[in-house]
Amino acid sequence: MPSAFRLDNVTRRYGSLRAVEEVSFEIKRGEQVALIGPSGSGKTTLIRLLNAMLSPDEGAIRVFDSDLDTCDAGELRRLRTTLATIPQHLGLVPTLTSIQNVILGQGGSRGTLRSLRDLLFPSRADALEIHTILDRVGIEEKLYTRVARLSGGQQQRVAIARALFQHPAALLADEPVSSVDPARARDTVKLLGELSAEHGFTLCVSLHDLALAREFFPRLIGMRKGRIVFDGAPDELGEEDQRALYDLSDEEMMADA
């Protein structure tokens, strides 16, 4: 399988803070990967590097067939239309309805005027497809409900539907289940895996819940303080690795106390 994402010695700093440091890995097309690690370990920064919202200070990133450092703004935008991203706070427009939010999934490739028309007068074909997608994610009756009126779990489904309507080559999700209860979180993660298998898109999800990541993902990439400390199958993740990932060192204990 050719690669979907390839990082070579990527470093990204915020001022003096190194959010991601000398990270290298490859994700194959169609692969399902969970990014794990404590908060502040660099998962969000990594996702924003993968969808080209941030450029690295050092190192090279290749996404599908594009080297990001040689892309101009237009090429980056075209590339992003093939990468669905579900940010941590979902990034929906609460004043718009579900169908309006989902239809914006293709806004990147359709352009401004078409998007405005889509918001006001969605085509029949789009409405039918979105209805099918909402049916698949379990909220088909919420097609014309304003997103602000949906529950947290339902809003999550709208965000997933927006990603699906994009027909992405890869889906990046940043802590997609951080705001729902455990049972719902499990359903959502399971659904993302199923959808990736059904549609064949590459899936990369950051999760702070290790148990969920182990249950549903064949590959885990563990991060700690911006560096990769584990990369392998869930059953290879030993106690030593978990300590390396999550245990507080003496100095962090001191800082916490």
Next chain:
Amino acid sequence: MKADTGKYGLKRWVGAGLIVAFVLCARALGLTPGGLIPPDAGHWERTGAFFAAALDPAFDYEDENVPDEADPIWWKGIKGVFLTLKFAFGAMSLAVPTALVLGFLGSSAWWPEPCGRRARALLRSVYLVSRLFMSVIRSIHELIWALLFLSAMGVSPLAGMIALALPFSGTLGKVFSEIIDEEARDASQALKAIGHGPVQTFLVGILPRAMPNLVSYSFYRFECALRSSAVLGFVGIETIGLYIELSHEEFYYREVWTYLYLVIAMIVVVDLWGAAIRRRLHTSTGGCAI
């Protein structure tokens, strides 16, 4: 003793400083409590007449020279109220689109990401210029703009409308740009991440996201525009303020009160209407988790 150097100590010093500043200002302006009392019998009489007229507003003109075929005073007042409304509405119709453009230029939520150094420098200068422009036009009061425009264009309704629209564009634009930058980051980031362009992000993501607050604030400014357009009557533009000014000049206090009561009724009605709209907007975004 140590507490005095802490934040309570600081608050106490600021409080004392404000009182001292007030006393110094009052002295510099020659204010005394006795200034509240009318200085002589003539002033007493006029003050008394003015407030007595509040209980006895005019239903007929006090001015005997008004021809019989003229509109009755209450009808003239109601017409004045509608002129005032028309003025405020016209000024807001100019100010809101202008403010949207200025608010767009003076906000940063729609900027492309990642943004190259040169593009960033360019966007930043556009941002600063539009912010500066908004500060300049709103730092001059509408009455002063009106004086400028009236002397340039003569007493025309258009001059008054522009004079009102200018500072209102500045205030609206500043608040619009702040609403846009504070509220819409999440949605705009998400749309940019899936390939939406900057203007597109603004139109389909940021604007709908910020719309309830933009509408609510515009409505509040419309109420302000009403009061201001009434005041523009004092420099000769035909709103209810002009009628108040003319009656007041002739000491027809009962007429003044007729007009004032109509102004109060107009403001109360518009306030109630605005409150109802704000309530609706609030419930339409209520319970929003994002």
